[in-house]
Amino acid sequence: MLKRRESRLLDLFTVGLAGDEATYARFLTELATMLRGYFRHRLPQQAGDVEDLVQEVLLAVHNARHTYLPGQPLTAWVYAIARYKLADHFRAYARHGALSEPLDAAQDVLAAPDLEPAQAKRDLNLLLDQLPDRQRLPIVHVKLEGLSVSEAAQMTGMSESAVKVGVHRGLKALAAKIRGTR
Amino acid sequence: MKTDDLISMLATGVPPVDRHVVSRRFGIAVATGAALAILLVAMTLHVRADLADVAVTPLFWAKVALPLSLLLGALWMATRLARPGMPIGACWPGVTAPFAAVWLGALYVITQTPAGERAAAVLGQTWRVCPFNIAVLSVPAFIAVFWALRGLAPTRLRLAGAVGGLLSGAVATLAYCLHCPEMGVAFWGVWYVLGMLVPTAIGAMLGPRLLRW
Numbered sequence: 094m095l096k097r098r099e100s101r102l103l104d105l106f107t108v109g110l111a112g113d114e115a116t117y118a119r120f121l122t123e124l125a126t127m128l129r130g131y132f133r134h135r136l137p138q139q140a141g142d143v144e145d146l147v148q149e150v151l152l153a154v155h156n157a158r159h160t161y162l163p164g165q166p167l168t169a170w171v172y173a174i175a176r177y178k179l180a181d182h183f184r185a186y187a188r189h190g191a192l193s194e195p196l197d198a199a200q201d202v203l204a205a206p207d208l209e210p211a212q213a214k215r216d217l218n219l220l221l222d223q224l225p226d227r228q229r230l231p232i233v234h235v236k237l238e239g240l241s242v243s244e245a246a247q248m249t250g251m252s253e254s255a256v257k258v259g260v261h262r263g264l265k266a267l268a269a270k271i272r273g274t275r
Numbered sequence: 276m277k278t279d280d281l282i283s284m285l286a287t288g289v290p291p292v293d294r295h296v297v298s299r300r301f302g303i304a305v306a307t308g309a310a311l312a313i314l315l316v317a318m319t320l321h322v323r324a325d326l327a328d329v330a331v332t333p334l335f336w337a338k339v340a341l342p343l344s345l346l347l348g349a350l351w352m353a354t355r356l357a358r359p360g361m362p363i364g365a366c367w368p369g370v371t372a373p374f375a376a377v378w379l380g381a382l383y384v385i386t387q388t389p390a391g392e393r394a395a396a397v398l399g400q401t402w403r404v405c406p407f408n409i410a411v412l413s414v415p416a417f418i419a420v421f422w423a424l425r426g427l428a429p430t431r432l433r434l435a436g437a438v439g440g441l442l443s444g445a446v447a448t449l450a451y452c453l454h455c456p457e458m459g460v461a462f463w464g465v466w467y468v469l470g471m472l473v474p475t476a477i478g479a480m481l482g483p484r485l486l487r488w
Contacts, residue, residue, distance in 0.1 A: 110292045118286035125278055148281050153488070155285045157428035159296040160358045173360030177430040181487075235284075243288045257284055264276050 098127070103167045110158060121151055124171065131175055139186075145265075146182055150175050152261055156254055220270050228263030231256040236264075297354055300423035305350065308416025308443060312450035315412055320454040334458055337380075341463055342448035344373040345471065349442035353420070356435040357427035363434075370441060374468060381464030388461075399462040405455065409470025413440075413447035417474050421485055429486050436482015437475050444471030 102123060109117030128150050132143045153174050161170050221229050234245035235256065246253045316322060329335040348369025355361040388396050399405075420439040429435035448467055457463070 109286075109289070112289055112291035114286050114289060117289055118282055121282040121285060122279075125282065144278060148276070148278055151278070151281060151285065153428075156488075157359065159292050159294070160428040162297075162358055162361065163294070165358070165361065169360035170358070171360075173430050174428070177359065241287065242284065253288060253290075260284065261276065261281060 099166065099168050102127075102171075106161075106167055107163075110161075121155070124154065125151060127171075128175060131172070132179070135179060142182065142186075146175075146178060148261070149182075150178050152258065153178055156258065220267055223270065224263050224266055227251065227255065228259045228266060231259035232263045232267075235260050297357055297427060300426055301350060301354055301357075301420075304419035304423040305346075305416070305442070305446060308413075308419045308446045309450060311415035312412045312447050313453065315415075316450050316454045320408065320451075322453045323456055326453065329458070335452075337460070338458070338463060339449065339452050341373055341377050341467060342445045342452065342471070344376075345370065346442065346445035346449060348373065349438050349445055353424070353435065353438045353442055356429050356431060356438055357424055359428050359430045370438065377460065377464045377468070381461040384460045393461075396459050397461045397465055399457040399459055399466070401455065401457060402462070402466050405451075405457070405462075405466040406470035406473060408454075409444065409447050409451050409467065410473040411447075412450055413443040413471075413474040416443035416446040417478070419443075421478075421481075424486055425488070428488065429482075432483040432486045433479050434482070435486055437479035439482070440474040440476070440478020441471060443478075444474040447471075447474070 102120065105116050105120035105123065109120045125147050128147045129143060132146045133140070136143055136146070150171075154171060157174060161167065221232065224232070230249045231245055231251070234240045234248060235242060240248070242253050242256050245251075246256045249256070251259070323329075348366070351369055352363060352366035355363050355366060385393055385396065417440060420443050421436075424435055424439055448471055451470075457466075
């Protein structure tokens with residue numbers, strides 16, 4: 094069972110690393126399922142943080158994918174990253190009492206312009222202005238203007254993976270601002 | 276953001292991954308660090324005048340062997356620490372055996388030295404400046420090695436910082452061999468080691484802060 098998962102994940106990952114988008118997305122989806130189980134088991138009291146951690150690790154796996162050594166057990170590599178992010182989570186939890194807010198809240202705000210377009214847009218801009226450029230610009234270009242990640246990267250001069258990180262971290266920060274926690 | 280949205284964002288426009296990033300980053304770091312350290316030796320300390328003469332003696336190469344073996348051991352360990360989930364147990368002899376060897380050699384030399392001259396054998400002529408010089412020479416390599424590590428994915432930050440520091444110390448000591456006139460094993464066993472432990476300790480201290488990702 095474990096062996097099968099390892100070899101299946103590895104196949105998807107290897108093809109994905111070569112630049113096959115669909116396979117890479119399937120790898121990340123299966124990985125997310127696996128990580129959800131891992132974190133649920135370790136954070137039974139903090140169910141709300143599980144999805145957050147899953148996303149954090151997916152992002153970390155994506156950004157560190159060049160450090161996987163061919164031949165190394167893929168699950169060992171993934172779990173080392175998951176453990177590292179979990180330790181980070183416990184440290185932050187000990188400091189703040191609670192980790193960041195679920196990201197869905199930010200998504201709702203970005204969807205809000207349907208209801209009261211002008212008002213919501215002004216509020217959103219106010220919030221966006223508080224973000225650093227590396228998070229604000231990716232959100233404006235990708236999430237509001239609907240550009241692709243690579244177009245946004247070209248426009249801002251950032252790397253594509255920096256744009257992706259910016260969108261993710263920026264939405265997270267927005268959610269926290271909306272709740273007034275930061 | 277929903278996890279599915281994150282996944283589709285991450286998977287869009289992924290370029291094929293470069294397999295040699297780890298070795299390339301460390302290669303650049305060690306080469307840059309060594310070049311700058313040698314340049315510093317040549318400009319501020321001067322290369323020892325009798326280098327060509329001592330370069331043919333086995334004792335000179337025994338001296339070079341200490342930082343060189345530590346450089347290789349630390350480099351190997353650092354490249355493994357830069358990848359998540361790599362066991363590093365087999366790396367420990369690489370970064371400890373050179374110390375053990377130089378201390379055994381030093382002990383032997385000391386026992387062969389008459390009691391009255393032992394202190395002089397350990398202190399040499401330059402013990403006051405040696406660790407300081409090595410620590411200063413390690414600065415460029417230290418910055419370069421931390422740059423290399425920051426682009427990778429160490430998960431044991433304090434250890435990665437320490438080994439990165441040791442690597443920069445070994446690079447610096449290797450360059451310092453071009454200048455240092457000391458030819459006593461006991462001297463190397465104390466002052467070279469001390470000089471290399473300075474960046475090692477600083478690396479262990481700064482690792483958790485500088486290498487977080």
